Amino acid sequence: MSNTDYALAVEDLTVSFDGFKAIDNLTLYVDKNELRVIIGPNGAGKTTLLDLICGRTRASAGSIKFRNEEMTKLPEYTRVRRGIGRKFQTPSIYENLSVFQNLEVSFPKGRSVFGALAFRCTDDVVSRVKLVAEDIGLLDKLDTEAGLLSHGQKQWLEIGMLLMQEPELLMLDEPIAGMSARERELTAELLQRICKNRSVIVIEHDMDFVKQIAHKVTVMHQGKILAEGTMDKVQNDPKVIDVYLGH
Numbered sequence: 480m481s482n483t484d485y486a487l488a489v490e491d492l493t494v495s496f497d498g499f500k501a502i503d504n505l506t507l508y509v510d511k512n513e514l515r516v517i518i519g520p521n522g523a524g525k526t527t528l529l530d531l532i533c534g535r536t537r538a539s540a541g542s543i544k545f546r547n548e549e550m551t552k553l554p555e556y557t558r559v560r561r562g563i564g565r566k567f568q569t570p571s572i573y574e575n576l577s578v579f580q581n582l583e584v585s586f587p588k589g590r591s592v593f594g595a596l597a598f599r600c601t602d603d604v605v606s607r608v609k610l611v612a613e614d615i616g617l618l619d620k621l622d623t624e625a626g627l628l629s630h631g632q633k634q635w636l637e638i639g640m641l642l643m644q645e646p647e648l649l650m651l652d653e654p655i656a657g658m659s660a661r662e663r664e665l666t667a668e669l670l671q672r673i674c675k676n677r678s679v680i681v682i683e684h685d686m687d688f689v690k691q692i693a694h695k696v697t698v699m700h701q702g703k704i705l706a707e708g709t710m711d712k713v714q715n716d717p718k719v720i721d722v723y724l725g726h
C-alpha cells in the first residue's frame with residue numbers, strides 16, 4: 480500500500496516542550512474506515528499526538544497528511560473544515576438546549592445551500608439531525624433538554640454534534656469514562672457503526688473495551704510507538720507486557 484492511500488499519514492513527527500520530546504520521531508498510518516485504538520501508560524504522549532493531529536499543538540518537526548493533503552502547518556479550525564473532528568473527555572454540549580437544537584447548531588453553516596444566515600430548519604438540516612440522532616440512539620429524545628440526559632447520552636450527543644459536520648476522521652479521548660456497562664456496550668456499537676463512513680482514533684485504557692472495538696492497536700511509550708497490530712498480537716508482546724499490560 481502506498482503512503483498516499485491512507486486516510487491519515489503521520490511521518491517522523493516530533494514535538495518538544497522545553498527540550499523534552501513528548502512525541503519523538505513518530506510515524507503512524509491510519510486506513511480509511513479503520514477504528515484504531517491508542518493505548519499506553521500515562522505520560523506516553525497519547526493526548527499530545529491527538530493534539531498534534533487536530534492542530535491544537537504545533538509539531539516541532541515531521542508531517543501530518545490527511546487524505547493526502549498536508550495539514551502540518553494549518554490552524555485547528557481549518558483542519559476541522561477539512562474533516563478532522565475531536566472529542567474531549569468532558570462533554571461540551573449546550574445543557575439548556577434540546578437534543579435537536581444541539582445537533583442543529585452543529586450543522587456546518589457554510590455547507591447549506593441557503594447560505595449562513597438562513598441555514599436553520601431547512602429540510603436538509605432536519606433530515607441530517609434525524610439521521611445523526613438515530614445513529615447516536617437519541618431519536619426519541621430530540622425534544623429533551625440536553626442537561627437532563629444521562630452521562631452516557633451526553634457523551635453520545637457530543638459525538639452526534641461532531642457527526643453533524645460529517646468528519647472523515649473522528650478522534651475520541653476515553654469515550655467510555657464514567658459510563659455504565661450498558662452504555663459501554665452501546666458506545667462500542669456506536670463506534671463500530673460510525674467507522675463504516677470514516678476513520679476513528681480512540682485513546683482508551685479499558686482493555687475489554689479495546690478488544691471489543693479495535694481493528695488495530697497502537698501502543699505508545701515515551702513519545703514513540705512501542706508496538707502495533709491486532710490486540711492479540713500486542714497483548715502477547717513482551718515489551719508491551721513489561722511497560723503497560725503487566726502493571
Ligand code: ADP
Nearest residue numbers: 496497501519520521522523524525526527528
Ligand atoms: P498521555 O496522554 O499518554 O498520558 P500526554 O500526551 O498527556 O500523555 O503527555 C506526554 C508528556 O508530555 C507528559 O510527560 C506531559 O507532562 C508532557 N506534556 C504534555 N503537554 C505538555 C505541555 N503543554 N507542556 C509541557 N509538557 C507537556
